[in-house]
Amino acid sequence: MREFDYIIIGGGCAGLSLAYELDLHKKLKNKKLAIIDPRKNYKRDKTWSYWNVINHNFDDCVKKSWSTFLVSDTARNVNRSHCVSYPYQSIDSEKFYQKILGRLKKNKNIFFKKKLNKSKYKGSIIFNSVPSIKKFNKDKTNYWQHFYGIEIELKRKRLAKSDTFHLMNFDCEQRDAVHFIYTLPFKNNRILIETTWFSKYDKKLFDYQKQINQWLWDWMRLKKTDYKIKYKEQGAIPLFPIYQKNKKNFINIGTAGGMTRVSTGYTFLNIQEHSKYIRMNIENINEAKRFQIKKKYYFFDKIFMRVLDKSPKIMPKLFFNFFGIFSNTNSIIRFLSNKSNLLDDIIVIFKMPKWVFIKSLFN
Numbered sequence: 001m002r003e004f005d006y007i008i009i010g011g012g013c014a015g016l017s018l019a020y021e022l023d024l025h026k027k028l029k030n031k032k033l034a035i036i037d038p039r040k041n042y043k044r045d046k047t048w049s050y051w052n053v054i055n056h057n058f059d060d061c062v063k064k065s066w067s068t069f070l071v072s073d074t075a076r077n078v079n080r081s082h083c084v085s086y087p088y089q090s091i092d093s094e095k096f097y098q099k100i101l102g103r104l105k106k107n108k109n110i111f112f113k114k115k116l117n118k119s120k121y122k123g124s125i126i127f128n129s130v131p132s133i134k135k136f137n138k139d140k141t142n143y144w145q146h147f148y149g150i151e152i153e154l155k156r157k158r159l160a161k162s163d164t165f166h167l168m169n170f171d172c173e174q175r176d177a178v179h180f181i182y183t184l185p186f187k188n189n190r191i192l193i194e195t196t197w198f199s200k201y202d203k204k205l206f207d208y209q210k211q212i213n214q215w216l217w218d219w220m221r222l223k224k225t226d227y228k229i230k231y232k233e234q235g236a237i238p239l240f241p242i243y244q245k246n247k248k249n250f251i252n253i254g255t256a257g258g259m260t261r262v263s264t265g266y267t268f269l270n271i272q273e274h275s276k277y278i279r280m281n282i283e284n285i286n287e288a289k290r291f292q293i294k295k296k297y298y299f300f301d302k303i304f305m306r307v308l309d310k311s312p313k314i315m316p317k318l319f320f321n322f323f324g325i326f327s328n329t330n331s332i333i334r335f336l337s338n339k340s341n342l343l344d345d346i347i348v349i350f351k352m353p354k355w356v357f358i359k360s361l362f363n
């Protein structure tokens with residue numbers, strides 16, 4: 001006899017989002033669920049940001065919302081865009097974990113385990129959120145979005161405004177990859193600064209702290225003694241499709257389930273949509289179609305990644321023009337968030353340097 005009806009391997013963003021969705025919609029009433037995760041604690045370890053294009057369960061975990069953002073090129077020209085219809089939001093992972101765990105721990109049918117003997121998996125439906133990253137790490141031709149960020153509290157100086165965030169600031173060292181600084185001002189004395197690279201695995205690009213120090217000086221005239229570091233985060237998001245096959249009673253979720261958009265690394269909202277899809281089909285999950293990001297985005301992203309590989313140097317200008325003054329920001333946001341219609345796709349295609357993209361199409 002099976003011990004658990006459902007087993008979730010990995011209680012991170014995808015595993016907990018799914019468990020929360022199942023519990024919220026009373027799908028665990030007469031079912032037992034085990035969540036397996038070896039982690040020791042649930043402190044803040046990530047800041048999940050996204051353009052709010054869908055409804056989800058975690059509005060109350062939003063730390064800050066912005067409706068204006070900037071993109072700067074290497075020569076310090078700045079483009080300002082507004083995103084009132086789809087505000088950009090950041091979720092503090094600690095709030096998210098606390099909200100979910102606070103609810104799930106009250107349900108006697110949910111069991112938290114650090115590990116579980118494989119023999120206990122028999123007959124259960126397994127949702128796996130642990131990617132076989134080792135396999136992907138071996139391939140040095142893969143691109144990653146890798147980054148390091150610090151959230152600082154200013155001792156004296158104050159930001160003039162905290163209602164505008166910098167999505168991409170290319171006024172930093174470029175080398176032979178794509179590099180930008182991403183900043184999220186949470187208050188007028190608190191700001192998250194992340195140095196972000198789109199590159200293949202290259203240890204020479206790991207001088208993250210130096211890049212941040214340089215930017216803090218160049219853009220804010222801040223020395224180390226002018227602020228306190230309150231939080232640090234580091235990560236690497238795959239910029240290549242992760243396709244781990246689902247099997248009978250074994251469904252991949254989260255990054256392992258291909259929920260990362262290849263050209264942007266955005267994953268959080270895709271995870272929320274996938275959780276909802278599983279909850280709606282839980283009674284017949286083995287028969288349900290695999291939930292995937294729409295195929296057209298794989299096609300667009302594949303071409304984009306080819307251009308990035310062949311011509312990294314054009315990227316700062318490309319992104320700068322993408323969000324230029326005559327841009328239809330809503331169309332671009334819908335495109336980046338997998339919600340574009342045909343007209344949005346056409347608008348985005350017309351914003352791209354056509355010749356470089358056509359060449360890449362036939363390469």
Ligand SMILES: Cc1cc2nc3c(=O)[nH]c(=O)nc-3n(C[C@H](O)[C@H](O)[C@H](O)COP(=O)(O)OP(=O)(O)OC[C@H]3O[C@@H](n4cnc5c(N)ncnc54)[C@H](O)[C@@H]3O)c2cc1C
Pocket residue numbers: 009010011012013014015036037038039045046047048049050129130233234235236237253254255256265266267268269271
């Ligand atoms: C620092 C960081 C910032 C990010 N920011 C954004 C963002 O702003 N917007 C966005 O859309 N996406 C972002 N992402 C991408 C993506 O949303 C996150 O990686 C998200 O956490 C993916 O969810 P997941 O459940 O697949 O993986 P995770 O949240 O990493 O969960 C995996 C879980 O598996 C556990 N685990 C590991 N090994 C085992 C094992 N052998 N057995 C059982 N459990 C195991 C881990 O402890 C972890 O809790 C970010 C990623 C990182 C790393």
